[in-house]
Amino acid sequence: MQILALNSSPRDNQTSKTELILQKFLAGTRQAGATTETIYLRDHRIEHCLGCFSCWTNTPGRCIQDDDMTNELIDRFLAADLVVLATPLYFGNINARLKVFLERTLPIYDPAKFDFSQGSDEPKAILPLRFERHPRIVALSVCGFPDPESFKLLCPTMQMIYGSYLVAEIYRDSSEFMDVPQFQPQMEQVLAATVRAGVEVVQQGRVGENTMANLTQPLAPAAELIAIMQQTWPQ
């Protein structure tokens, strides 16, 4: 299985908590035999979608813009068996950098293939697909606050776009406590469960309940974490 990970954090790899969780997950997939590659969207020139619909009309399946998305990234996305979309939670949803990337995947959809029939078992995404291939998707995100409800908008966003192509969702809160020394015992369990999640996605196509419970476990009671936050930021 060829796995492509897209990390949309602007932070360097030593600081980014998206990167921390992502790389543990990918390590698990490699343990189960997958090959992995990570693309950092911050390193690429990806223009905004122009909304011209040329990719649906004059140049079907291809964007008219000359940038890394057209020349490289969209082909790498389509060639993967599984794509991990890894994003920090910004204002309750995927960050703008990932959103720009996703909107630029418009060429892979084909409006002429709309199928209004019900009950098909075929995997479905937000729009009918132009090409035979589409990767399975894993959504992965971290957020700063100690509240798993923080992902309540991101989760339906990913489900709406990818439908049954979305095979796993890894959402981890309390990201800014991940390197606090007193929470390292809990973090060891969280990171071990994240590796396990990678193994399970390759071997079973999904993350098991027990693994997810360990991965999302609270690092401490929320009130304790909020008190630490309040002491940390300048008053």
Ligand SMILES: Cc1cc2nc3c(=O)[nH]c(=O)nc-3n(C[C@H](O)[C@H](O)[C@H](O)COP(=O)(O)O)c2cc1C
């Ligand atoms: C612009 C911005 C918006 C954010 N919005 C949220 C949010 O809505 N909820 C939350 O819990 N954390 C929020 N955070 C915190 C980040 O999710 C957190 O710092 C996370 O670790 C960032 O991922 P990274 O370390 O991979 O860059 C926000 C951070 C920034 C910079």
